[in-house]
Amino acid sequence: xxxxxxxxxxxxxxxxxxxxxxxxxxxxxxxxxxxxxxxxxxxxxxxxxxxxxxxxxxxxxxxxxxxxxxxxxxxxxxxxxxxxxxxxxxxxxxxxxxxxxxxxxxxxxxxxxxxxxxxxxxxxxxxxxxxxxxxxxxxxxxxxx
Numbered sequence: 001x002x003x004x005x006x007x008x009x010x011x012x013x014x015x016x017x018x019x020x021x022x023x024x025x026x027x028x029x030x031x032x033x034x035x036x037x038x039x040x041x042x043x044x045x046x047x048x049x050x051x052x053x054x055x056x057x058x059x060x061x062x063x064x065x066x067x068x069x070x071x072x073x074x075x076x077x078x079x080x081x082x083x084x085x086x087x088x089x090x091x092x093x094x095x096x097x098x099x100x101x102x103x104x105x106x107x108x109x110x111x112x113x114x115x116x117x118x119x120x121x122x123x124x125x126x127x128x129x130x131x132x133x134x135x136x137x138x139x140x141x142x143x144x145x
Contacts, residue, residue, distance in 0.1 A: 050126040076121025087122045089115045091130040
């Protein structure tokens with residue numbers, strides 16, 4: 001009970017009386033770095049690009065492989081700073097960036113613009129670019145066969 005008495009004494013000594021009533025002057029402190037507590041990003045070597053070999057090694061070691069979608073330069077920079085392994089530039093940019101109802105209206109030229117913008121910001125991650133729907137078919141015969 002001595003322990004509880006010392007705590008209650010410490011709390012009561014931290015109370016201050018003002019004309020509006022009592023308030024507490026408690027301060028909380030942690031000497032553990034924030035990245036350790038919240039599992040923040042590990043420092044990454046900015047010169048080491050993520051390759052298929054890098055991903056294969058992470059897979060064999062059982063390490064997590066991370067992937068995010070980016071559509072522009074700022075998102076590419078954030079993905080790079082966070083240490084993400086793979087950055088997808090998706091045709092969902094048609095809906096997210098351009099405001100269309102589906103992904104069908106985006107062209108391959110527009111996708112290239114998005115891919116270049118993300119590549120300028122994300123130097124380290126492996127970039128994966130979506131092909132817009134139907135652009136990889138050369139004729140209607142291929143669709144029906």
